[in-house]
Amino acid sequence: MLTLSNVSLTLNNEYLIKDFSAEISAGKVLAVMGPSGVGKSSLLAYVSGTLAPEIQGSGSVTLDHTELTQVATEQRRLGLLQQAPLLFPHLSVMENVLFAIPREVSKSLRREQAKAALASVGLEQHENKLPEQLSGGQQARLALIRTLSAKPQALLLDEPFSKLDKALRQDMRELVMKAVCTHQIPAILVTHDEDDARAMAFQTCYLSGASNT
Template sequence: MSQLELRGIRIQLRSQSSPLIELPELTIQQGEIVVLMGPSGSGKSSLLHWLVGDSLPEFDCSGEIRVGGVRVDALPTQARRIGLRMQQPWLFPHLTVRENLQCAQRGTETPAERARQLQACLDAFGIAHLSEQAPDVMSGGQAARVALARAILNQPAVMLLDEPFSSLDTATREEVRAWTFAQLARQGLPTLLVTHDIQDIPEHAQVIYV
Protein backbone atom coordinates (compact mmCIF):
# COMPACT_ATOMS: atom_id res chain seq x y z
CA MET A 1 0.00 0.00 0.00
CA SER A 2 1.31 3.45 -0.91
CA GLN A 3 2.11 5.59 2.10
CA LEU A 4 4.40 8.54 2.84
CA GLU A 5 5.94 8.73 6.31
CA LEU A 6 8.09 11.64 7.48
CA ARG A 7 9.92 11.53 10.81
CA GLY A 8 12.04 14.23 12.44
CA ILE A 9 12.09 16.45 9.35
CA ARG A 10 14.10 19.64 9.70
CA ILE A 11 14.72 22.18 6.91
CA GLN A 12 17.10 25.02 7.81
CA LEU A 13 19.08 27.60 5.88
CA ARG A 14 22.78 27.35 6.74
CA SER A 15 22.83 31.12 7.21
CA GLN A 16 20.12 31.02 9.89
CA SER A 17 20.09 29.77 13.45
CA SER A 18 16.55 28.37 13.52
CA PRO A 19 14.79 25.97 11.14
CA LEU A 20 12.25 27.05 8.54
CA ILE A 21 10.29 23.82 8.87
CA GLU A 22 10.12 21.13 11.53
CA LEU A 23 7.84 18.12 11.11
CA PRO A 24 8.25 15.72 14.04
CA GLU A 25 5.92 13.14 12.50
CA LEU A 26 3.62 13.02 9.48
CA THR A 27 1.97 10.08 7.74
CA ILE A 28 -0.06 10.40 4.55
CA GLN A 29 -2.07 7.31 3.70
CA GLN A 30 -3.10 6.06 0.27
CA GLY A 31 -5.54 8.48 -1.32
CA GLU A 32 -5.07 11.18 1.34
CA ILE A 33 -4.08 14.80 0.66
CA VAL A 34 -2.17 16.83 3.23
CA VAL A 35 -1.71 20.55 2.61
CA LEU A 36 1.37 22.43 3.79
CA MET A 37 0.37 26.09 3.92
CA GLY A 38 2.45 29.17 4.60
CA PRO A 39 3.86 32.37 3.11
CA SER A 40 6.50 32.54 0.41
CA GLY A 41 9.99 31.93 1.78
CA SER A 42 8.84 29.62 4.57
CA GLY A 43 10.70 26.61 3.16
CA LYS A 44 7.72 24.72 1.71
CA SER A 45 9.12 24.28 -1.80
CA SER A 46 12.58 23.48 -0.44
CA LEU A 47 11.05 20.66 1.60
CA LEU A 48 9.49 19.13 -1.51
CA HIS A 49 12.72 19.35 -3.49
CA TRP A 50 14.61 17.69 -0.65
CA LEU A 51 12.00 14.92 -0.44
CA VAL A 52 12.55 14.00 -4.10
CA GLY A 53 16.33 14.02 -3.66
CA ASP A 54 17.37 17.35 -5.17
CA SER A 55 20.60 18.91 -3.94
CA LEU A 56 20.06 21.99 -1.75
CA PRO A 57 23.54 23.35 -0.93
CA GLU A 58 22.19 26.38 0.97
CA PHE A 59 20.22 24.20 3.37
CA ASP A 60 20.77 21.72 6.15
CA CYS A 61 18.06 19.09 5.73
CA SER A 62 17.57 16.03 7.89
CA GLY A 63 14.99 13.45 8.80
CA GLU A 64 13.61 10.09 7.76
CA ILE A 65 11.53 9.56 4.61
CA ARG A 66 9.64 6.31 4.09
CA VAL A 67 7.61 5.36 1.03
CA GLY A 68 5.47 2.27 1.40
CA GLY A 69 7.36 1.43 4.58
CA VAL A 70 10.77 1.57 2.88
CA ARG A 71 13.27 4.21 3.93
CA VAL A 72 14.33 6.25 0.88
CA ASP A 73 16.16 9.37 2.12
CA ALA A 74 19.55 7.88 1.22
CA LEU A 75 18.40 6.73 -2.24
CA PRO A 76 18.84 8.59 -5.55
CA THR A 77 15.88 10.50 -6.95
CA GLN A 78 14.62 7.86 -9.40
CA ALA A 79 14.67 5.13 -6.76
CA ARG A 80 12.49 7.08 -4.33
CA ARG A 81 9.30 6.79 -6.44
CA ILE A 82 8.18 10.29 -5.45
CA GLY A 83 6.58 12.42 -8.16
CA LEU A 84 6.82 16.22 -8.15
CA ARG A 85 4.56 18.62 -10.04
CA MET A 86 6.20 22.04 -9.82
CA GLN A 87 4.71 25.55 -10.11
CA GLN A 88 5.42 25.71 -13.85
CA PRO A 89 4.74 22.77 -16.19
CA TRP A 90 8.37 22.80 -17.45
CA LEU A 91 7.58 20.88 -20.63
CA PHE A 92 10.31 20.52 -23.25
CA PRO A 93 9.36 23.18 -25.85
CA HIS A 94 10.97 21.36 -28.80
CA LEU A 95 9.04 18.12 -28.16
CA THR A 96 5.42 17.20 -28.75
CA VAL A 97 3.15 16.21 -25.88
CA ARG A 98 3.65 12.55 -26.74
CA GLU A 99 7.42 12.98 -26.74
CA ASN A 100 7.31 14.89 -23.43
CA LEU A 101 5.43 12.00 -21.88
CA GLN A 102 7.82 9.45 -23.35
CA CYS A 103 10.65 11.16 -21.45
CA ALA A 104 8.94 10.22 -18.19
CA GLN A 105 8.53 6.54 -18.95
CA ARG A 106 10.70 3.98 -17.23
CA GLY A 107 12.81 1.79 -19.49
CA THR A 108 11.93 -1.57 -17.94
CA GLU A 109 8.98 -2.40 -20.22
CA THR A 110 9.04 -3.50 -23.86
CA PRO A 111 8.49 -0.82 -26.54
CA ALA A 112 5.00 -2.21 -27.18
CA GLU A 113 4.10 -2.04 -23.49
CA ARG A 114 5.43 1.52 -23.18
CA ALA A 115 3.36 2.55 -26.21
CA ARG A 116 0.26 0.96 -24.67
CA GLN A 117 0.86 2.70 -21.33
CA LEU A 118 1.42 6.03 -23.04
CA GLN A 119 -1.80 5.82 -25.04
CA ALA A 120 -3.73 4.75 -21.93
CA CYS A 121 -2.34 7.80 -20.11
CA LEU A 122 -3.30 10.16 -22.96
CA ASP A 123 -6.82 8.74 -22.94
CA ALA A 124 -7.24 8.69 -19.15
CA PHE A 125 -6.13 12.30 -18.75
CA GLY A 126 -8.21 13.53 -21.68
CA ILE A 127 -5.22 14.87 -23.60
CA ALA A 128 -5.05 12.45 -26.55
CA HIS A 129 -6.09 15.27 -28.90
CA LEU A 130 -2.98 17.20 -27.82
CA SER A 131 -0.52 14.36 -28.39
CA GLU A 132 1.18 15.83 -31.48
CA GLN A 133 1.10 19.45 -30.34
CA ALA A 134 4.04 21.44 -29.00
CA PRO A 135 3.76 23.11 -25.58
CA ASP A 136 3.99 26.64 -26.96
CA VAL A 137 0.61 26.36 -28.72
CA MET A 138 -1.26 25.01 -25.69
CA SER A 139 -3.23 26.95 -23.09
CA GLY A 140 -2.10 27.11 -19.48
CA GLY A 141 -4.77 24.63 -18.48
CA GLN A 142 -3.74 22.15 -21.18
CA ALA A 143 -0.07 22.41 -20.18
CA ALA A 144 -1.02 21.82 -16.53
CA ARG A 145 -2.84 18.63 -17.48
CA VAL A 146 0.11 17.37 -19.51
CA ALA A 147 2.51 18.14 -16.65
CA LEU A 148 0.45 16.10 -14.16
CA ALA A 149 0.08 13.25 -16.65
CA ARG A 150 3.86 13.21 -17.12
CA ALA A 151 4.45 13.09 -13.37
CA ILE A 152 2.03 10.19 -12.89
CA LEU A 153 3.24 8.28 -15.98
CA ASN A 154 6.57 7.92 -14.17
CA GLN A 155 4.68 5.57 -11.80
CA PRO A 156 5.32 7.33 -8.49
CA ALA A 157 4.08 5.87 -5.22
CA VAL A 158 3.70 9.38 -3.75
CA MET A 159 2.82 12.73 -5.35
CA LEU A 160 4.09 16.18 -4.33
CA LEU A 161 2.42 19.33 -5.68
CA ASP A 162 4.26 22.65 -5.43
CA GLU A 163 1.81 25.54 -6.02
CA PRO A 164 0.55 23.73 -9.15
CA PHE A 165 -2.25 26.22 -9.89
CA SER A 166 -0.47 29.52 -9.18
CA SER A 167 0.32 30.37 -12.82
CA LEU A 168 -3.28 29.92 -14.04
CA ASP A 169 -5.98 32.55 -14.44
CA THR A 170 -9.00 32.34 -12.12
CA ALA A 171 -11.40 30.47 -14.42
CA THR A 172 -8.79 27.98 -15.61
CA ARG A 173 -7.48 27.54 -12.08
CA GLU A 174 -10.83 26.34 -10.74
CA GLU A 175 -11.26 23.88 -13.60
CA VAL A 176 -7.73 22.46 -13.41
CA ARG A 177 -7.86 22.26 -9.61
CA ALA A 178 -11.03 20.13 -9.69
CA TRP A 179 -9.60 17.98 -12.48
CA THR A 180 -6.29 17.48 -10.65
CA PHE A 181 -7.88 16.33 -7.41
CA ALA A 182 -10.19 13.98 -9.33
CA GLN A 183 -7.17 12.41 -11.06
CA LEU A 184 -5.28 12.02 -7.78
CA ALA A 185 -8.32 10.38 -6.19
CA ARG A 186 -8.53 7.97 -9.11
CA GLN A 187 -4.84 7.09 -8.76
CA GLY A 188 -5.10 6.75 -4.97
CA LEU A 189 -1.74 8.42 -4.42
CA PRO A 190 -0.78 9.88 -1.03
CA THR A 191 -0.29 13.57 -1.84
CA LEU A 192 1.48 16.49 -0.17
CA LEU A 193 0.31 19.84 -1.57
CA VAL A 194 2.18 23.09 -0.93
CA THR A 195 0.25 26.35 -1.30
CA HIS A 196 -0.23 29.82 0.14
CA ASP A 197 -3.78 30.14 -1.23
CA ILE A 198 -6.63 28.83 0.92
CA GLN A 199 -8.76 28.30 -2.21
CA ASP A 200 -6.39 25.52 -3.31
CA ILE A 201 -7.22 23.36 -0.29
CA PRO A 202 -9.46 20.42 -1.25
CA GLU A 203 -12.33 19.29 0.94
CA HIS A 204 -11.40 16.91 3.78
CA ALA A 205 -7.65 17.62 3.43
CA GLN A 206 -5.47 17.89 6.53
CA VAL A 207 -3.79 21.31 6.72
CA ILE A 208 -0.43 22.05 8.36
CA TYR A 209 0.62 25.69 8.76
CA VAL A 210 4.30 26.69 8.62
Template sequence: MTHDLALENVAISLDGKPLVAVNTRIAPGEVLTLMGPSGVGKSTLLAHIAGFLAPSFEASGRVLLNGQDLTKLPAQARRAGLLFQDPLLFPHLSVGGNLAFGLREKGSRRQRRERIEAALADIGLAGFFDRDPATLSGGQRSRVALMRVLLSEPRAMLLDEPFSKLDTALRDEMRRLVFERVRSRRLPTLMVTHDQEDANAAGGRVIELKAFRSCHGKDNLPY
Protein backbone atom coordinates (compact mmCIF):
# COMPACT_ATOMS: atom_id res chain seq x y z
CA MET A 1 0.00 0.00 0.00
CA THR A 2 1.26 3.47 -0.84
CA HIS A 3 0.63 6.48 1.35
CA ASP A 4 0.48 10.24 1.03
CA LEU A 5 1.49 12.72 3.73
CA ALA A 6 -0.74 15.75 4.29
CA LEU A 7 0.03 18.72 6.51
CA GLU A 8 -3.29 20.46 7.07
CA ASN A 9 -2.77 24.01 8.34
CA VAL A 10 0.10 22.90 10.56
CA ALA A 11 1.45 25.84 12.56
CA ILE A 12 4.15 25.84 15.22
CA SER A 13 4.91 28.63 17.65
CA LEU A 14 7.35 29.24 20.48
CA ASP A 15 6.44 31.40 23.48
CA GLY A 16 3.39 32.61 21.57
CA LYS A 17 5.40 33.74 18.55
CA PRO A 18 4.65 32.06 15.17
CA LEU A 19 7.59 30.04 13.89
CA VAL A 20 6.47 28.03 10.85
CA ALA A 21 3.20 27.23 9.07
CA VAL A 22 2.56 24.67 6.34
CA ASN A 23 -0.43 23.55 4.32
CA THR A 24 0.48 20.96 1.69
CA ARG A 25 0.25 17.35 0.54
CA ILE A 26 3.15 15.07 -0.44
CA ALA A 27 2.28 12.29 -2.88
CA PRO A 28 3.62 8.72 -2.68
CA GLY A 29 7.23 8.72 -3.92
CA GLU A 30 7.41 12.52 -4.05
CA VAL A 31 10.28 14.41 -2.39
CA LEU A 32 9.25 17.87 -1.21
CA THR A 33 12.13 20.14 -0.18
CA LEU A 34 11.90 22.91 2.40
CA MET A 35 14.78 25.38 2.25
CA GLY A 36 15.64 28.26 4.52
CA PRO A 37 18.15 29.66 7.00
CA SER A 38 18.65 28.35 10.51
CA GLY A 39 15.98 29.33 13.00
CA VAL A 40 12.93 29.29 10.72
CA GLY A 41 11.63 25.99 12.06
CA LYS A 42 12.66 23.39 9.49
CA SER A 43 13.87 20.73 11.93
CA THR A 44 11.14 21.68 14.40
CA LEU A 45 8.54 20.85 11.77
CA LEU A 46 10.11 17.42 11.18
CA ALA A 47 10.15 16.78 14.94
CA HIS A 48 6.45 17.60 15.11
CA ILE A 49 5.58 15.25 12.24
CA ALA A 50 7.66 12.44 13.78
CA GLY A 51 6.15 12.96 17.23
CA PHE A 52 9.22 14.36 19.00
CA LEU A 53 8.27 18.02 19.34
CA ALA A 54 9.62 19.51 22.56
CA PRO A 55 6.96 20.60 25.09
CA SER A 56 8.15 24.22 24.87
CA PHE A 57 6.62 24.46 21.38
CA GLU A 58 2.93 24.75 20.57
CA ALA A 59 1.50 23.12 17.44
CA SER A 60 -1.88 23.20 15.73
CA GLY A 61 -3.37 21.66 12.59
CA ARG A 62 -3.29 18.03 11.53
CA VAL A 63 -0.66 15.63 10.18
CA LEU A 64 -2.32 12.93 8.06
CA LEU A 65 -0.68 9.81 6.66
CA ASN A 66 -2.93 8.04 4.16
CA GLY A 67 -5.84 9.82 5.80
CA GLN A 68 -4.97 8.76 9.35
CA ASP A 69 -4.50 11.63 11.79
CA LEU A 70 -1.09 11.19 13.43
CA THR A 71 -1.30 14.27 15.62
CA LYS A 72 -2.24 12.50 18.85
CA LEU A 73 -0.29 9.27 18.24
CA PRO A 74 2.99 8.48 20.03
CA ALA A 75 6.13 8.62 17.91
CA GLN A 76 6.51 4.84 17.63
CA ALA A 77 3.02 4.49 16.16
CA ARG A 78 3.46 7.12 13.43
CA ARG A 79 5.74 5.05 11.15
CA ALA A 80 7.63 8.18 10.02
CA GLY A 81 11.28 7.38 9.29
CA LEU A 82 13.65 10.18 10.30
CA LEU A 83 17.17 10.46 8.87
CA PHE A 84 19.47 12.99 10.57
CA GLN A 85 22.66 14.88 9.70
CA ASP A 86 24.64 12.39 11.82
CA PRO A 87 24.19 8.62 11.32
CA LEU A 88 23.68 8.17 15.11
CA LEU A 89 24.69 4.50 15.08
CA PHE A 90 24.80 2.76 18.45
CA PRO A 91 28.52 2.33 19.29
CA HIS A 92 27.91 -0.68 21.56
CA LEU A 93 26.21 -2.66 18.76
CA SER A 94 27.69 -4.22 15.64
CA VAL A 95 26.55 -3.08 12.21
CA GLY A 96 24.15 -6.01 12.16
CA GLY A 97 22.95 -5.15 15.65
CA ASN A 98 22.20 -1.59 14.57
CA LEU A 99 20.11 -2.88 11.68
CA ALA A 100 18.36 -5.40 13.92
CA PHE A 101 17.33 -2.49 16.13
CA GLY A 102 15.39 -0.99 13.22
CA LEU A 103 13.96 -4.27 11.93
CA ARG A 104 10.28 -4.71 12.67
CA GLU A 105 9.56 -7.71 14.89
CA LYS A 106 8.57 -10.60 12.65
CA GLY A 107 10.07 -13.91 11.56
CA SER A 108 12.51 -16.26 13.24
CA ARG A 109 16.00 -15.29 14.39
CA ARG A 110 17.43 -16.90 11.27
CA GLN A 111 14.99 -15.07 8.99
CA ARG A 112 15.83 -11.76 10.64
CA ARG A 113 19.55 -12.43 10.17
CA GLU A 114 18.93 -13.23 6.50
CA ARG A 115 16.96 -10.01 6.02
CA ILE A 116 19.76 -7.98 7.55
CA GLU A 117 22.42 -9.71 5.43
CA ALA A 118 20.34 -9.04 2.31
CA ALA A 119 19.90 -5.39 3.34
CA LEU A 120 23.67 -5.00 3.78
CA ALA A 121 24.27 -6.50 0.34
CA ASP A 122 21.69 -4.09 -1.10
CA ILE A 123 23.77 -1.10 0.05
CA GLY A 124 27.13 -2.58 -0.94
CA LEU A 125 28.14 -3.74 2.54
CA ALA A 126 27.89 -7.53 2.23
CA GLY A 127 29.82 -9.25 5.01
CA PHE A 128 29.69 -6.24 7.36
CA PHE A 129 27.24 -7.79 9.86
CA ASP A 130 29.80 -8.18 12.66
CA ARG A 131 31.78 -5.00 11.97
CA ASP A 132 32.20 -2.35 14.65
CA PRO A 133 30.52 0.90 13.48
CA ALA A 134 33.65 2.79 14.57
CA THR A 135 35.60 1.07 11.75
CA LEU A 136 33.26 2.34 9.02
CA SER A 137 33.87 5.31 6.76
CA GLY A 138 31.48 8.26 6.81
CA GLY A 139 29.70 7.06 3.70
CA GLN A 140 29.35 3.52 5.08
CA ARG A 141 27.88 4.81 8.34
CA SER A 142 25.38 6.89 6.39
CA ARG A 143 24.31 3.88 4.35
CA VAL A 144 23.80 1.80 7.49
CA ALA A 145 21.74 4.60 9.05
CA LEU A 146 19.56 4.78 5.93
CA MET A 147 18.99 1.04 5.86
CA ARG A 148 18.18 0.97 9.58
CA VAL A 149 15.35 3.43 8.90
CA LEU A 150 14.11 1.51 5.85
CA LEU A 151 14.08 -1.80 7.74
CA SER A 152 11.62 -0.24 10.19
CA GLU A 153 9.20 -0.14 7.21
CA PRO A 154 8.26 3.55 7.46
CA ARG A 155 5.22 4.89 5.66
CA ALA A 156 6.83 8.31 5.15
CA MET A 157 10.40 9.65 5.23
CA LEU A 158 11.71 12.80 6.89
CA LEU A 159 15.20 13.96 5.90
CA ASP A 160 16.92 16.44 8.22
CA GLU A 161 19.88 17.63 6.12
CA PRO A 162 21.25 14.07 5.93
CA PHE A 163 23.97 14.94 3.40
CA SER A 164 25.40 18.07 5.02
CA LYS A 165 28.35 16.41 6.80
CA LEU A 166 29.55 14.33 3.84
CA ASP A 167 32.22 15.37 1.38
CA THR A 168 31.18 16.20 -2.18
CA ALA A 169 31.68 12.73 -3.69
CA LEU A 170 29.89 10.95 -0.84
CA ARG A 171 27.12 13.53 -0.90
CA ASP A 172 26.32 12.73 -4.54
CA GLU A 173 26.40 9.00 -3.82
CA MET A 174 24.09 9.26 -0.80
CA ARG A 175 21.65 11.55 -2.59
CA ARG A 176 21.24 8.98 -5.36
CA LEU A 177 20.88 6.14 -2.88
CA VAL A 178 18.34 7.89 -0.65
CA PHE A 179 16.17 9.25 -3.44
CA GLU A 180 16.21 5.94 -5.33
CA ARG A 181 15.08 4.08 -2.21
CA VAL A 182 12.25 6.43 -1.24
CA ARG A 183 10.94 6.52 -4.81
CA SER A 184 11.10 2.75 -5.30
CA ARG A 185 9.19 2.31 -2.03
CA ARG A 186 6.71 5.06 -2.95
CA LEU A 187 7.35 6.89 0.33
CA PRO A 188 6.15 10.49 0.63
CA THR A 189 9.30 12.35 1.67
CA LEU A 190 9.91 15.73 3.27
CA MET A 191 13.49 17.03 3.19
CA VAL A 192 14.83 20.13 4.89
CA THR A 193 18.15 21.57 3.74
CA HIS A 194 20.31 24.66 3.26
CA ASP A 195 21.87 23.20 0.10
CA GLN A 196 20.43 23.99 -3.33
CA GLU A 197 22.21 20.93 -4.73
CA ASP A 198 20.15 18.73 -2.41
CA ALA A 199 17.00 20.27 -3.81
CA ASN A 200 18.22 19.87 -7.39
CA ALA A 201 19.02 16.20 -6.79
CA ALA A 202 15.61 15.59 -5.23
CA GLY A 203 14.00 16.94 -8.39
CA GLY A 204 10.67 17.78 -6.76
CA ARG A 205 8.90 20.85 -5.47
CA VAL A 206 10.89 23.35 -3.41
CA ILE A 207 9.39 25.69 -0.83
CA GLU A 208 11.49 28.54 0.56
CA LEU A 209 11.10 29.37 4.24
CA LYS A 210 11.85 32.87 5.49
CA ALA A 211 11.06 34.84 8.63
CA PHE A 212 7.40 34.46 9.55
CA ARG A 213 4.91 37.17 8.58
CA SER A 214 1.71 35.45 7.52
CA CYS A 215 0.53 32.31 5.84
CA HIS A 216 -2.52 31.78 3.67
CA GLY A 217 -3.62 29.49 0.88
CA LYS A 218 -2.36 26.14 -0.31
CA ASP A 219 1.38 25.47 -0.13
CA ASN A 220 2.05 28.88 1.42
CA LEU A 221 4.69 29.10 4.08
CA PRO A 222 6.36 32.00 5.91
CA TYR A 223 7.73 34.57 3.47
Protein backbone atom coordinates (compact mmCIF):
# COMPACT_ATOMS: atom_id res chain seq x y z
CA MET A 1 0.00 0.00 0.00
CA LEU A 2 1.24 3.46 -0.98
CA THR A 3 -0.47 6.17 1.07
CA LEU A 4 -0.29 9.93 0.67
CA SER A 5 -1.77 11.91 3.55
CA ASN A 6 -2.36 15.67 3.50
CA VAL A 7 0.41 16.36 1.00
CA SER A 8 0.79 20.06 0.22
CA LEU A 9 3.19 21.75 -2.19
CA THR A 10 3.86 25.49 -2.25
CA LEU A 11 5.78 27.73 -4.63
CA ASN A 12 6.50 31.34 -3.66
CA ASN A 13 4.15 30.92 -0.70
CA GLU A 14 1.28 29.89 -2.95
CA TYR A 15 -0.24 26.42 -2.96
CA LEU A 16 0.22 24.19 -5.98
CA ILE A 17 -1.42 21.30 -4.16
CA LYS A 18 -3.15 21.46 -0.79
CA ASP A 19 -3.94 18.52 1.49
CA PHE A 20 -3.84 15.83 -1.18
CA SER A 21 -4.57 12.33 0.16
CA ALA A 22 -4.81 8.97 -1.61
CA GLU A 23 -4.34 5.26 -1.01
CA ILE A 24 -3.06 2.97 -3.74
CA SER A 25 -3.22 -0.76 -3.11
CA ALA A 26 -0.82 -3.36 -4.48
CA GLY A 27 -1.56 -4.08 -8.12
CA LYS A 28 -3.56 -0.86 -8.61
CA VAL A 29 -2.95 2.40 -10.48
CA LEU A 30 -4.06 5.86 -9.38
CA ALA A 31 -4.29 8.37 -12.26
CA VAL A 32 -3.58 12.03 -11.50
CA MET A 33 -4.85 14.47 -14.13
CA GLY A 34 -5.07 18.22 -14.52
CA PRO A 35 -3.77 21.15 -16.57
CA SER A 36 -0.06 21.83 -17.07
CA GLY A 37 1.61 23.61 -14.17
CA VAL A 38 -0.84 22.41 -11.55
CA GLY A 39 1.78 20.32 -9.75
CA LYS A 40 1.23 16.77 -11.03
CA SER A 41 4.89 16.00 -11.73
CA SER A 42 5.92 17.85 -8.56
CA LEU A 43 3.66 15.48 -6.61
CA LEU A 44 5.63 12.52 -7.98
CA ALA A 45 8.87 14.35 -7.19
CA TYR A 46 7.75 14.79 -3.58
CA VAL A 47 7.02 11.07 -3.32
CA SER A 48 10.39 10.15 -4.84
CA GLY A 49 12.40 12.70 -2.87
CA THR A 50 13.46 14.74 -5.91
CA LEU A 51 11.36 17.86 -5.40
CA ALA A 52 12.86 21.02 -6.89
CA PRO A 53 14.43 23.18 -4.15
CA GLU A 54 12.18 26.16 -4.90
CA ILE A 55 9.08 24.09 -4.05
CA GLN A 56 8.25 23.35 -0.42
CA GLY A 57 6.48 20.11 0.43
CA SER A 58 4.77 18.71 3.51
CA GLY A 59 2.65 15.73 4.37
CA SER A 60 3.09 12.01 4.84
CA VAL A 61 4.05 9.40 2.22
CA THR A 62 4.09 5.83 3.47
CA LEU A 63 4.90 2.63 1.65
CA ASP A 64 4.16 -0.56 3.58
CA HIS A 65 4.24 1.41 6.84
CA THR A 66 7.58 3.09 6.05
CA GLU A 67 7.52 6.89 6.09
CA LEU A 68 9.31 7.69 2.85
CA THR A 69 9.85 11.36 3.63
CA GLN A 70 12.33 10.20 6.28
CA VAL A 71 14.20 7.92 3.86
CA ALA A 72 16.98 8.98 1.48
CA THR A 73 15.91 9.25 -2.16
CA GLU A 74 18.11 6.36 -3.34
CA GLN A 75 16.71 4.08 -0.62
CA ARG A 76 13.01 4.58 -1.34
CA ARG A 77 12.85 1.67 -3.82
CA LEU A 78 10.62 3.53 -6.25
CA GLY A 79 10.61 3.00 -10.01
CA LEU A 80 10.16 6.04 -12.26
CA LEU A 81 9.10 6.09 -15.92
CA GLN A 82 9.03 9.44 -17.71
CA GLN A 83 8.25 10.83 -21.16
CA ALA A 84 11.82 10.21 -22.32
CA PRO A 85 13.22 6.70 -21.74
CA LEU A 86 16.43 8.14 -20.20
CA LEU A 87 18.53 5.17 -21.24
CA PHE A 88 22.31 5.22 -20.92
CA PRO A 89 23.37 5.96 -24.52
CA HIS A 90 26.89 4.54 -24.11
CA LEU A 91 25.68 1.20 -22.70
CA SER A 92 24.24 -1.66 -24.73
CA VAL A 93 20.68 -2.84 -24.29
CA MET A 94 21.91 -5.68 -22.09
CA GLU A 95 24.15 -3.38 -20.06
CA ASN A 96 21.28 -0.97 -19.44
CA VAL A 97 19.28 -3.77 -17.82
CA LEU A 98 22.27 -5.20 -15.92
CA PHE A 99 22.94 -1.77 -14.44
CA ALA A 100 19.52 -1.79 -12.74
CA ILE A 101 19.68 -5.25 -11.15
CA PRO A 102 20.62 -5.06 -7.45
CA ARG A 103 24.32 -5.67 -6.84
CA GLU A 104 23.67 -8.35 -4.23
CA VAL A 105 22.53 -10.66 -7.03
CA SER A 106 25.37 -12.85 -8.31
CA LYS A 107 26.94 -12.00 -11.66
CA SER A 108 25.67 -15.15 -13.38
CA LEU A 109 22.14 -14.73 -12.01
CA ARG A 110 22.10 -11.04 -12.94
CA ARG A 111 22.79 -11.91 -16.57
CA GLU A 112 20.14 -14.65 -16.49
CA GLN A 113 17.59 -12.20 -15.09
CA ALA A 114 18.51 -9.58 -17.70
CA LYS A 115 18.09 -12.07 -20.53
CA ALA A 116 14.69 -13.11 -19.20
CA ALA A 117 13.63 -9.47 -18.89
CA LEU A 118 14.64 -8.71 -22.48
CA ALA A 119 12.82 -11.79 -23.73
CA SER A 120 9.66 -10.74 -21.88
CA VAL A 121 9.35 -7.67 -24.13
CA GLY A 122 10.75 -9.14 -27.33
CA LEU A 123 14.19 -7.52 -27.15
CA GLU A 124 16.30 -10.66 -26.77
CA GLN A 125 17.73 -10.26 -30.28
CA HIS A 126 18.86 -6.69 -29.58
CA GLU A 127 20.96 -7.10 -26.44
CA ASN A 128 24.20 -5.91 -28.05
CA LYS A 129 22.71 -2.83 -29.71
CA LEU A 130 22.96 0.69 -28.37
CA PRO A 131 19.69 2.43 -27.40
CA GLU A 132 19.90 4.77 -30.41
CA GLN A 133 19.64 1.73 -32.67
CA LEU A 134 16.21 0.86 -31.28
CA SER A 135 12.85 2.19 -32.37
CA GLY A 136 10.88 4.48 -30.07
CA GLY A 137 8.66 1.61 -28.97
CA GLN A 138 11.64 -0.62 -28.27
CA GLN A 139 13.28 2.12 -26.22
CA ALA A 140 10.09 2.48 -24.17
CA ARG A 141 9.98 -1.26 -23.51
CA LEU A 142 13.65 -1.26 -22.52
CA ALA A 143 13.07 1.62 -20.11
CA LEU A 144 10.20 -0.31 -18.52
CA ILE A 145 12.11 -3.54 -17.94
CA ARG A 146 15.17 -1.65 -16.72
CA THR A 147 12.96 0.07 -14.15
CA LEU A 148 11.37 -3.22 -13.09
CA SER A 149 14.76 -4.97 -12.89
CA ALA A 150 15.63 -2.70 -9.96
CA LYS A 151 12.81 -4.43 -8.01
CA PRO A 152 10.85 -1.27 -7.11
CA GLN A 153 8.18 -1.46 -4.44
CA ALA A 154 6.03 1.12 -6.25
CA LEU A 155 5.93 2.76 -9.70
CA LEU A 156 5.71 6.46 -10.51
CA LEU A 157 4.61 7.06 -14.10
CA ASP A 158 5.08 10.60 -15.39
CA GLU A 159 3.45 10.84 -18.85
CA PRO A 160 5.39 7.73 -19.97
CA PHE A 161 3.29 7.17 -23.11
CA SER A 162 2.98 10.74 -24.37
CA LYS A 163 5.58 10.43 -27.14
CA LEU A 164 4.23 7.14 -28.51
CA ASP A 165 1.77 6.73 -31.36
CA LYS A 166 -1.67 5.29 -30.65
CA ALA A 167 -0.80 1.62 -31.28
CA LEU A 168 2.42 1.74 -29.26
CA ARG A 169 0.62 3.63 -26.51
CA GLN A 170 -1.88 0.81 -26.12
CA ASP A 171 0.87 -1.82 -26.13
CA MET A 172 2.81 0.03 -23.42
CA ARG A 173 -0.29 0.49 -21.28
CA GLU A 174 -0.82 -3.27 -21.39
CA LEU A 175 2.82 -3.98 -20.56
CA VAL A 176 2.79 -1.61 -17.60
CA MET A 177 -0.49 -2.96 -16.27
CA LYS A 178 0.80 -6.51 -16.60
CA ALA A 179 3.91 -5.52 -14.63
CA VAL A 180 1.89 -3.77 -11.91
CA CYS A 181 -0.38 -6.80 -11.51
CA THR A 182 2.35 -9.44 -11.78
CA HIS A 183 4.66 -7.73 -9.30
CA GLN A 184 1.74 -6.57 -7.14
CA ILE A 185 3.02 -3.04 -6.69
CA PRO A 186 1.06 0.22 -6.40
CA ALA A 187 1.50 2.88 -9.10
CA ILE A 188 0.70 6.55 -9.64
CA LEU A 189 0.15 7.65 -13.24
CA VAL A 190 0.37 11.32 -14.21
CA THR A 191 -1.29 11.85 -17.58
CA HIS A 192 -3.19 14.33 -19.73
CA ASP A 193 -4.82 11.48 -21.66
CA GLU A 194 -8.27 10.32 -20.56
CA ASP A 195 -7.72 7.04 -22.43
CA ASP A 196 -4.66 6.30 -20.27
CA ALA A 197 -6.71 6.84 -17.13
CA ARG A 198 -9.67 4.77 -18.33
CA ALA A 199 -7.45 1.89 -19.44
CA MET A 200 -5.27 1.70 -16.35
CA ALA A 201 -6.63 3.42 -13.26
CA PHE A 202 -8.87 2.12 -10.51
CA GLN A 203 -9.32 5.75 -9.45
CA THR A 204 -8.65 9.15 -11.04
CA CYS A 205 -7.88 12.40 -9.21
CA TYR A 206 -8.24 15.74 -10.98
CA LEU A 207 -6.00 18.53 -9.76
CA SER A 208 -6.95 22.17 -10.33
CA GLY A 209 -5.10 24.92 -8.57
CA ALA A 210 -4.72 24.03 -4.91
CA SER A 211 -7.58 21.52 -4.92
CA ASN A 212 -8.22 17.98 -5.96
CA THR A 213 -11.24 15.77 -6.64
